[in-house]
Amino acid sequence: MPKYVYRFSEGDMGQKDLLGGKGANLAEMARVGLPVPPGFTITTEACRAFMRDGEVPAELRVEVTMALREIEDTLGRRLGDFHDPLLVSVRSGAKFSMPGMMETVLNVGLNDASVKGLAEFSGDERFAWDSYRRLIQMFGKTVLDIDGDLFAHALDEKKRTVGAATDVDLTADDLRELVTTFKQIVLDSTGREFPQHPREQLEMAIAAVFGSWDTERARLYRRRERISNDLGTAVNVMTMVFGNLGETSGTGVAFTRDPSTGHSGIYGDYLANAQGEDVVAGIRNTLPLADLERLDPTSYAELMQAMRRLETHYRDLCDIEFTIERGKLWMLQTRVGKRTAAAAFRVATQLVDENLITMDEAISRTTGAQLSQLLFPQFDGDADKELLTTGLAASPGAAVGEIVLDNAQALERTNAGASVILVRRETNPDDLQGMIVASGVLTARGGKTSHAAVVARGMGTTAVVGAEELDVDVEAKEVRVDGRVLRPGDVIALDGTTGEVFLGDVAVVDSPVMRYVSDGLEAGLDACQDDAMRELLQAVDRVMKHADATRRMRVRANADTAEDARRARARGAEGIGLCRTEHQFLGDRRAYIEHVVLAEGDDERLAALEKLLPLQRQDFVELLDAMDGLPTTIRLIDPPLHEFLPDLTELAVSVALANADGGADPRDVKLLAAVQRMHEQNPMLGLRGVRLGLKIPGLFGLQIRAIAEATVQLREAGKDPRPEIMVPLVGSVRELQLVREEALGILAEVGGASGMELDLPIGCMIELPRAALTAHRIAEEADFFSFGTNDLTQTTWGFSRDDVEGAFFADYLENGVLTISPFETLDADGVGALVSSAVAGGRSTKPHLHMGVCGEHGGDPESIHFFHDAGLDYVSCSPFRVPIARLEAGRAAALTREDATA
Numbered sequence: 001m002p003k004y005v006y007r008f009s010e011g012d013m014g015q016k017d018l019l020g021g022k023g024a025n026l027a028e029m030a031r032v033g034l035p036v037p038p039g040f041t042i043t044t045e046a047c048r049a050f051m052r053d054g055e056v057p058a059e060l061r062v063e064v065t066m067a068l069r070e071i072e073d074t075l076g077r078r079l080g081d082f083h084d085p086l087l088v089s090v091r092s093g094a095k096f097s098m099p100g101m102m103e104t105v106l107n108v109g110l111n112d113a114s115v116k117g118l119a120e121f122s123g124d125e126r127f128a129w130d131s132y133r134r135l136i137q138m139f140g141k142t143v144l145d146i147d148g149d150l151f152a153h154a155l156d157e158k159k160r161t162v163g164a165a166t167d168v169d170l171t172a173d174d175l176r177e178l179v180t181t182f183k184q185i186v187l188d189s190t191g192r193e194f195p196q197h198p199r200e201q202l203e204m205a206i207a208a209v210f211g212s213w214d215t216e217r218a219r220l221y222r223r224r225e226r227i228s229n230d231l232g233t234a235v236n237v238m239t240m241v242f243g244n245l246g247e248t249s250g251t252g253v254a255f256t257r258d259p260s261t262g263h264s265g266i267y268g269d270y271l272a273n274a275q276g277e278d279v280v281a282g283i284r285n286t287l288p289l290a291d292l293e294r295l296d297p298t299s300y301a302e303l304m305q306a307m308r309r310l311e312t313h314y315r316d317l318c319d320i321e322f323t324i325e326r327g328k329l330w331m332l333q334t335r336v337g338k339r340t341a342a343a344a345f346r347v348a349t350q351l352v353d354e355n356l357i358t359m360d361e362a363i364s365r366t367t368g369a370q371l372s373q374l375l376f377p378q379f380d381g382d383a384d385k386e387l388l389t390t391g392l393a394a395s396p397g398a399a400v401g402e403i404v405l406d407n408a409q410a411l412e413r414t415n416a417g418a419s420v421i422l423v424r425r426e427t428n429p430d431d432l433q434g435m436i437v438a439s440g441v442l443t444a445r446g447g448k449t450s451h452a453a454v455v456a457r458g459m460g461t462t463a464v465v466g467a468e469e470l471d472v473d474v475e476a477k478e479v480r481v482d483g484r485v486l487r488p489g490d491v492i493a494l495d496g497t498t499g500e501v502f503l504g505d506v507a508v509v510d511s512p513v514m515r516y517v518s519d520g521l522e523a524g525l526d527a528c529q530d531d532a533m534r535e536l537l538q539a540v541d542r543v544m545k546h547a548d549a550t551r552r553m554r555v556r557a558n559a560d561t562a563e564d565a566r567r568a569r570a571r572g573a574e575g576i577g578l579c580r581t582e583h584q585f586l587g588d589r590r591a592y593i594e595h596v597v598l599a600e601g602d603d604e605r606l607a608a609l610e611k612l613l614p615l616q617r618q619d620f621v622e623l624l625d626a627m628d629g630l631p632t633t634i635r636l637i638d639p640p641l642h643e644f645l646p647d648l649t650e651l652a653v654s655v656a657l658a659n660a661d662g663g664a665d666p667r668d669v670k671l672l673a674a675v676q677r678m679h680e681q682n683p684m685l686g687l688r689g690v691r692l693g694l695k696i697p698g699l700f701g702l703q704i705r706a707i708a709e710a711t712v713q714l715r716e717a718g719k720d721p722r723p724e725i726m727v728p729l730v731g732s733v734r735e736l737q738l739v740r741e742e743a744l745g746i747l748a749e750v751g752g753a754s755g756m757e758l759d760l761p762i763g764c765m766i767e768l769p770r771a772a773l774t775a776h777r778i779a780e781e782a783d784f785f786s787f788g789t790n791d792l793t794q795t796t797w798g799f800s801r802d803d804v805e806g807a808f809f810a811d812y813l814e815n816g817v818l819t820i821s822p823f824e825t826l827d828a829d830g831v832g833a834l835v836s837s838a839v840a841g842g843r844s845t846k847p848h849l850h851m852g853v854c855g856e857h858g859g860d861p862e863s864i865h866f867f868h869d870a871g872l873d874y875v876s877c878s879p880f881r882v883p884i885a886r887l888e889a890g891r892a893a894a895l896t897r898e899d900a901t902a
Contacts, residue, residue: 004046005063007070008039013314018043020234022093025334032313034306034331038074039088039238040067042206044095047232050210056203064202064237071239080198084121085114087131087240090205092212094233097335099455101221101432102233103142103212105205106275107135107240109198115179127245129175130167134275136182136194139201143208146189154181168273202237209235217432224436226819241330243323244275248296251275254289254303254320256311259339259457260393261532262346266290266304268320269447275323285466286447302329310334315356316365317347338457340396341370345539352542359546360894366543367891368861368884373397373460374513374540375880379495381529383507388492389481391442391467393499394453398508399440399462400493405474409488410434421492423479425472427452435461440494442501444470462496512537517571517883544883547890548572553867554874555885556631558854560584562622565632568879572886575631575722576623577786577876578854581703582637584619585612590645596696597645597674598667609702616706617713624714624721631722633786633854633876634707635765636700636739638728640683641692648675684791684800689729690764693739700727704743708750708758715756723760726786730764733777740781765854767791772834775841779849785842787835787872789855789863793822796831823856826863836870843871852876861888868892 011019011027019027023041030036042060049057072078077086087109092102110118110132119128137155141148155167158178164170170178186194195201212218213233222229243251254268268289293300303322306329310318319337323330339347348362357365379385379398401419404410407430413420414437422438424431426445435441435455440462443452447466456463471480479486484503486492493506512533516524521541528534556577557568565576585593592612599605624632655672658664678687693700707723714721725743730736740762751758766772767788775785794800799822812818826832835853842849852874857863859877864885867875869892877885 001059002043002045003063004043004057004060005067006041006043007067008036008041011041016095017231018045018234020044020093020095020236021097021335022091022333023234023236026236026238028313029310029331029334032309034309035329037239037241037330037332038071039236040064040071041093042235042237044232044234047210047213047234048230050207051214051232056207056210061203064206068202068237075239079202080109080111080114082113082117085109085117085198087114087118088202089236089238089240090202090209091236091238092209092233093236094213094227095231096225096227097338098218098221098225098227099338101212101218102215103209105135105138105142105208107131108139108201108205109240110135111196111198111201113196114198122242122245124245126170126172126175127242129172129179130170130244131242133175133179133182135201136179136186139194139205140182140186140189142212143204144186144190146185150185150189151182154178154185206235206237209233217430220432220436223813223816223819229816238332241323241325241328241332242275243271243325244273245326247272248326249273249324250292250295251323252286252289252292252321254307254322255337256307256318256320257343257347257350259317259319259337259343260396262317262339262343262350263532264350270295285445285468296324296327299324299327299329306331312356315351315361317343340457341373341460342396342536344370345374345543346536349539349542359542360550360897363543363547363550363887363890364894364898366887368864368881368888369460371513371540371884371887372881374536375511375517375883378497378508378511379493380507380509385493385500385506386503388484388501388503389467389469391464391470391499391501392447392453393495393497394465395441395456395461395463396497397440397460397462398493398495398506399438400491400505400508401439403479403486403488403490403492404434404438405472405477405479405488407431407434410437414438421494423470423472423492424452425474427455440464440496442467442470442492442494444468444472462494464494464496464499464501467499467501513540516540518567519570544572544887547887547894549890550893551886551889552893553864553872553889554852555882555889556633556852556854556874556876557879557882558858558876559623559879562626564879565623565626568882569627569630571879571882573630573879573882575633575874576627577633577852577858577874578726579623579632579634580638581616581619581635582639582643584616585637589615593641594645594671596699597641597678598670602697605696606698609698612702613706613709616703617709620707620710620723621713624710624723625719627722628714629720629722631724633724633726633763633784633852634703635726635728635854636690636693636703638689640686640688641678641696643683645675645678646671648679651675684794690727690735690739691729693727694735700739701742701746704746705750707760708747711758711760712750712754712756716754724784725760725762726784727762727764728788729767729791730778731768731770733774733781736764736778736781761850763850765791766835766838767855768795769834772838773841775838776845779842779845782842782846782849784850784852785838786876787838787851787853787855789826789831789835789853789857790823792834792855793827793831796834797822797827799823825860826857826866828866832866832870835867839871859885864888865892865895868896 008027008030013024013028016024019041077084079086087107089106091104115128115132119125137151140146183194243249250272251274252270258267269286270292317337319335321333344366348365351357352362401421404420419439421440422434423442426443441456443465452465469481493502512524512527515527524537554574556575557573558578559565559568560580560583595608651672655664711721727739747758761783763782763784765788766785851872854876858875859881
């Protein structure tokens with residue numbers, strides 16, 4: 001029988017699968033001697049049993065009783081006692097942090113009798129009634145599923161009636177009356193009285209936390225973060241300590257370093273006479289953590305010592321929740337803190353300099369996604385800007401968009417193609433849909449550790465919070481600030497680095513990090529306007545240099561022109577993994593293809609192809625010159641020939657109209673007949689790639705000759721061109737053999753005429769399941785493999801990429817069939833299995849067969865790790881994603897070494 005309950009003294013931080021992140025870290029803090037209130041964790045296994053059976057396991061009730069009595073005996077207090085009651089909090093805690101997505105209930109154990117005992121014990125009647133109203137409010141909303149606005153409106157009405165500016169200004173009598181009101185709300189909404197038995201409250205709260213794992217907002221968050229729905233959440237039951245016991249008490253959130261910038265220092269929010277939810281909910285504007293030194297120097301010193309101890313123990317930036325109860329510090333939670341992209345790079349290199357981590361660990365703690373965020377544009381410093389207001393800079397970036405005030409507006413305007421800024425008094429977990437689609441988030445209330453700030457940082461969304469001058473009136477659909485009235489649809493701009501909010505559109509420019517990856521460190525430093533950005537660039541440079549020195553896989557680029565190639569090379573590309581030659585047949589060159597199609601006989605067709613030779617040769621001269629000394633994989637023409645011809649319907653209508661007018665041009669009639677003859681119902685599975693090359697003699701030969709002659713021309717000019725010839729859509733070794741024979745003949749002919757040996761590699765794409773499954777045979781004729789994972793995904797899933805993403809992918813993502821588009825991140829289980837099979841098959845024939853990938857997955861961070869593990873030699877991606885791929889390839893190698901030494 002499984003053990004469902006673990007005391008905080010029984011676990012450690014390595015048990016996150018079982019105890020969840022919060023429970024494992026509470027156990028770890030207790031283990032190292034920090035002041036953690038007594039408590040216990042109910043495991044994720046219990047949650048999974050609850051989800052499976054629809055009820056709490058019977059054994060769990062017994063284990064909870066045993067753990068609860070142990071706490072009662074240790075403290076000499078009992079749950080719900082009339083004189084000195086033990087109260088507990090019930091909190092969620094999944095393996096992966098899901099801030100604000102699941103439920104918490106505080107002050108469990110209070111009832112009409114024990115509230116008087118709490119008042120007697122504390123000597124503070126106001127505190128007791130404030131705690132009771134909080135319990136009813138949280139329990140009603142999270143456990144009984146009552147509309148939270150009913151309680152919020154009742155609270156606002158009470159403050160208005162008695163003239164209280166804030167919750168703290170309400171008296172004990174006010175709160176006692178409010179409790180009566182709240183209990184009536186419960187009765188009216190549920191048809192039953194608020195539960196008075198403390199153990200019933202506890203069991204209902206535990207079940208509610210389990211149930212919150214499966215709420216819509218939690219599922220939405222997990223889909224976005226790609227967290228498995230099967231993990232479940234742990235539940236942490238902890239003795240209540242009270243931050244709302246007067247001015248010598250309080251609660252706060254602290255970070256060991258600034259999660260927005262990464263800078264060392266005192267960072268966090270504090271609220272005197274408050275409970276923890278008041279801080280993270282953002283309903284009251286907080287004090288800077290530094291103010292705690294003035295208010296309570298002893299607790300402040302203890303907190304600083306605990307923060308240093310935790311950062312040293314975890315060797316990382318830590319996020320800490322704490323409460324001070326009448327001068328006594330209690331640690332309620334810690335975890336490795338979420339941080340912005342800039343902070344990730346700064347913190348990683350700082351910890352290296354402090355000898356807490358190695359450079360391998362530094363690159364493992366930065367990601368390609370974070371680097372991508374740093375490449376985003378920022379506001380033009382010279383642009384005209386009209387400052388509207390200023391708040392707290394919570395998540396950096398530059399965001400411009402229309403004001404929207406709720407989820408529905410955000411989704412509607414985004415679906416219409418607009419960029420939107422979600423403006424709220426404060427956000428709560430129900431706003432997640434709007435936050436996901438918004439370019440930026442702006443709130444009137446809350447600090448840098450409020451829900452809006454934490455979630456925005458995690459998503460890489462620009463955010464400004466606590467802009468106190470804003471009056472957000474959702475009912476009137478207005479945002480008022482300094483006498484100005486704004487409405488949904490009005491455009492504003494957020495600077496998440498400075499906290500400034502501007503009226504109207506503001507021009508953006510490339511970031512210094514973009515300058516760095518494009519032109520080098522000195523260019524990036526020249527573009528910097530402050531020391532903080534220079535420090536960031538130097539941190540990025542250190543990480544990137546170590547990633548380059550560490551990675552096993554090389555990084556190439558997909559580039560079709562010399563300009564693309566130069567751009568890719570500037571960003572660190574070590575070659576071209578895919579040149580799509582079909583792009584060189586567009587524009588004015590379409591006419592040459594028409595001549596090929598309309599040719600009557602071999603001589604006429606070859607003459608038409610011959611006209612293309614000098615044009616193709618010059619294309620390759622320019623491309624190979626730009627990549628001088630680096631491998632350049634040139635894919636022979638791949639798409640169906642009809643893509644280079646007029647649209648069948650349009651041409652048929654044109655010819656019909658011309659005939660009705662007295663006669664169509666004979667050439668158009670001839671072209672229409674050819675297009676009709678070549679028309680296919682499913683051209684992506686038809687006459688394309690190697691099939692086209694074999695069907696139209698001379699087409700591949702033209703391109704191979706152009707590559708060979710360009711190579712000779714550049715060598716004669718003292719250059720070092722390194723082309724590789726790639727055959728697309730191979731499904732049979734015989735197909736590749738036929739093209740290889742033709743290519744070798746042409747290379748021998750051109751080489752012989754020039755006196756050079758042209759021993760150019762000839763390989764193929766693996767983009768069909770049959771090719772992957774017969775790779776051991778195809779390798780007999782291939783000098784290299786390049787996985788075309790776009791087509792391999794299409795042919796494995798039976799998906800047409802051009803159609804399915806708009807047709808039903810949204811439904812598949814919503815229903816959990818997919819967690820992400822398989823065209824965005826490689827389907828490791830299906831398509832990945834074919835890749836692994838082909839790697840094994842190919843190298844069983846040729847142990848040193850060179851292999852890479854040139855589909856879009858070559859620039860996707862998660863996919864890059866798969867390709868590293870599969871044993872590929874390189875990835876190829878768009879020029880913009882080259883720096884991201886370099887970093888991720890380095891991370892993959894570093895993480896592999898970490899795993900090997902663990």
